Amino acid sequence: MEDRVLLGNEELKKRLSMSFRSGKQSHCYLICGPEGSGKRTLAAYMSQALQCEGQPVPCGQCDGCRKVKGGVHPDVIVVDDSEKKSVQVAQIRQVQEDAFIRPNEGKKKIYLIPRAHLLTEQAQNALLKLIEEPPHYAVFLLLTANAEKLLPTVRSRSVELRMEPVPFEAAAVWLQANAGGADLQTLRAAHLRCGGFLGQTLQYLTGEDAFPLMADFVRAYADNDRYGITAVFAFMEKLPRDKLLKSLTALKRLMTEALAVRAGTVGSADAMALARRRTAPELADAAKALQTAMDRCAANIGAGHICGLLAATL
Ligand SMILES: [Zn+2]
Numbered sequence: 001m002e003d004r005v006l007l008g009n010e011e012l013k014k015r016l017s018m019s020f021r022s023g024k025q026s027h028c029y030l031i032c033g034p035e036g037s038g039k040r041t042l043a044a045y046m047s048q049a050l051q052c053e054g055q056p057v058p059c060g061q062c063d064g065c066r067k068v069k070g071g072v073h074p075d076v077i078v079v080d081d082s083e084k085k086s087v088q089v090a091q092i093r094q095v096q097e098d099a100f101i102r103p104n105e106g107k108k109k110i111y112l113i114p115r116a117h118l119l120t121e122q123a124q125n126a127l128l129k130l131i132e133e134p135p136h137y138a139v140f141l142l143l144t145a146n147a148e149k150l151l152p153t154v155r156s157r158s159v160e161l162r163m164e165p166v167p168f169e170a171a172a173v174w175l176q177a178n179a180g181g182a183d184l185q186t187l188r189a190a191h192l193r194c195g196g197f198l199g200q201t202l203q204y205l206t207g208e209d210a211f212p213l214m215a216d217f218v219r220a221y222a223d224n225d226r227y228g229i230t231a232v233f234a235f236m237e238k239l240p241r242d243k244l245l246k247s248l249t250a251l252k253r254l255m256t257e258a259l260a261v262r263a264g265t266v267g268s269a270d271a272m273a274l275a276r277r278r279t280a281p282e283l284a285d286a287a288k289a290l291q292t293a294m295d296r297c298a299a300n301i302g303a304g305h306i307c308g309l310l311a312a313t314l
Pocket residue numbers: 051052053054055057058059060061062063064065066
């Protein structure tokens with residue numbers, strides 16, 4: 001497991017440390033950003049700051065900080081069940097009951113909802129009641145790649161925190177330490193390909209997101225071979241959802257990189273092949289279509305529908 005530090009995002013950190021110093025926190029934060037952009041790292045940082053007994057917060061040394069870091073703080077409660085496709089109202093009702101019990105040992109009671117876009121409408125309405133009149137010690141951290149999935153009423157009562165890409169200069173040392181000895185040029189290309197989001201960059205560098213049909217896709221898409229493109233998406237349609245999302249992410253990254261190549265940077269052989277044969281508007285449209293597909297995949301829309309649409313548009 002890589003060392004979890006929140007790099008970059010300077011504006012966000014400044015804003016938060018000011019509110020932590022003044023003790024004027026919100027009761028509900030909506031942490032937004034794509035996969036691998038540091039949402040969980042930010043949530044861990046905030047949880048430490050909220051439970052910290054030292055100075056300056058988070059000190060990283062006190063009992064509160066250490067327990068949050070180790071994932072064993074009894075007053076940081078994760079509301080999720082990865083076996084389920086959605087976060088249901090029954091889970092929020094449990095939170096409602098639990099929220100009336102004071103913290104065990106911490107200063108706050110923190111409820112972390114890592115897949116907030118999967119809250120059902122009923123669950124969101126139950127949550128809304130809670131964030132409208134929360135106990136003074138309760139803080140809710142809602143994480144999502146897609147804030148549009150949440151009811152406007154929930155969003156309007158939350159402070160929205162947006163994860164930003166991290167500039168390469170701020171990330172290079174960390175990437176070098178965590179990406180198993182890749183050289184600077186490889187790191188820079190990977191960072192560019194992943195839009196400056198470090199979790200994604202690391203996943204890409206360590207090969208956790210390999211897409212088995214990448215070569216077939218590159219050839220088919222460069223040649224605008226409709227039959228070849230359809231065959232790739234027919235294969236993707238049968239992947240389990242987590243693999244499908246990873247494959248879509250890999251394709252979206254490739255389009256982003258090919259666009260950058262067209263704008264004059266150096267990229268991987270795959271990206272250069274696409275950039276030679278496809279126009280910038282075509283690549284931009286493809287990146288957009290893939291992003292929409294990723295959002296739909298995360299929202300549990302059927303793989304057949306997602307892949308069918310992509311085969312027809314790309
Ligand atoms: Zn501390």
